[in-house]
Amino acid sequence: MIIVSYPNIGEYERIVYNFLDKIIDKSKCKILRPEKNNRKILELGEENSPTNVCTPFKYTLGSMINSLNKGANVIIQIGGGCRFGYYAQIQEKILKKDMGYDFDFINLYNGNKLEFFKAVKKAKILNSNLKVQSLLKEIYFIVKLLRFSDNIITYIRDNECYIDDKEHLKKIKNMILDDMLKIKTVNEISLKNIKYKKEIDKLINKKDGKLKIGIVGELYSLMDSFSSNFLEKDLLKKGYKVKRYTTASYLLLDKNKMQKNLLNNSKLYLKYKIGADGTESVAHTLELINKGYDGVIHIKPFGCTPEINAMPILKKISDDYSFPIMFYTFDTLNSDTGFQTRVEAFIDMLEMRKK
Numbered sequence: 001m002i003i004v005s006y007p008n009i010g011e012y013e014r015i016v017y018n019f020l021d022k023i024i025d026k027s028k029c030k031i032l033r034p035e036k037n038n039r040k041i042l043e044l045g046e047e048n049s050p051t052n053v054c055t056p057f058k059y060t061l062g063s064m065i066n067s068l069n070k071g072a073n074v075i076i077q078i079g080g081g082c083r084f085g086y087y088a089q090i091q092e093k094i095l096k097k098d099m100g101y102d103f104d105f106i107n108l109y110n111g112n113k114l115e116f117f118k119a120v121k122k123a124k125i126l127n128s129n130l131k132v133q134s135l136l137k138e139i140y141f142i143v144k145l146l147r148f149s150d151n152i153i154t155y156i157r158d159n160e161c162y163i164d165d166k167e168h169l170k171k172i173k174n175m176i177l178d179d180m181l182k183i184k185t186v187n188e189i190s191l192k193n194i195k196y197k198k199e200i201d202k203l204i205n206k207k208d209g210k211l212k213i214g215i216v217g218e219l220y221s222l223m224d225s226f227s228s229n230f231l232e233k234d235l236l237k238k239g240y241k242v243k244r245y246t247t248a249s250y251l252l253l254d255k256n257k258m259q260k261n262l263l264n265n266s267k268l269y270l271k272y273k274i275g276a277d278g279t280e281s282v283a284h285t286l287e288l289i290n291k292g293y294d295g296v297i298h299i300k301p302f303g304c305t306p307e308i309n310a311m312p313i314l315k316k317i318s319d320d321y322s323f324p325i326m327f328y329t330f331d332t333l334n335s336d337t338g339f340q341t342r343v344e345a346f347i348d349m350l351e352m353r354k355k
């Protein structure tokens, strides 16, 4: 039996599952959903990675080792962009040559380029009857699903601080997570979108005076709660208005089109793109200042060079606009308490400024 798995990032593994569920030959293949990131996965990745590699490498490697230990014999590495684009090649060598795992590795990216036809050829392992046409149809569906889930989750995040009925909101969120796994048609997506939007709108009760905080920085830490100590969830729970721009649909579908605009909007501080999401960190911080936000938290994993490039520029912006920005680097040895204390102190300061 073929058992296919893939590394985890946030809730997006649900969408990957949905996609695979539609294309595999179920008589010969089953899907092993990766565990959510946790300490054990991080330790597995840490033990087997080069010391100075950035933390997402360790999370994704740990996630793959965990699935291989549970019986997976095919692994798909989906990440692209930045050094992530070349991680797959190194991870394959570590897993096969250093650790001795015997499995098929499907790598969708070479550098920053999606290797579509090579991937189709490899995908035959999962279903020998798979046709390019049906694969394209499923890709179209999955792009729609990704767009729907990112849009609706962003809409909730943007309005969560104005919703008092948290129980009802939790139910809607769980239904959306469930849909990411189970929705099967584009028509269903449209209907669900209308339904959830109506339900959420009924719960929103806009009130002024909320503290507004933006979160910018590296994509993995922004999209995976565990890797950023649940920062976003925590701020939302405390009732602050939270803005985060980076989503998988932005990275995969919009980023290329938006880069020129972002660079243009930050031309006083940037002449060239600075790699990965560094340009976004600068441009989005400027946008948040213009929108009247009270402060920004910049997060990155240990070893992330594009965000190290963005930091001095953000410090200059902070000085020029007298705008508070907190910087935090997540490492494999983070202390939850130290992090909480820094966030709380930063928020206290924002609240005092606002008063």
Ligand code: SF4
Binding pocket: 054, 055, 056, 081, 082, 083, 084, 218, 219, 220, 276, 277, 301, 303, 304, 305, 306, 307
């Ligand atoms: S953006 Fe940073 S953390 Fe992410 S792959 Fe690139 S260097 Fe690593």
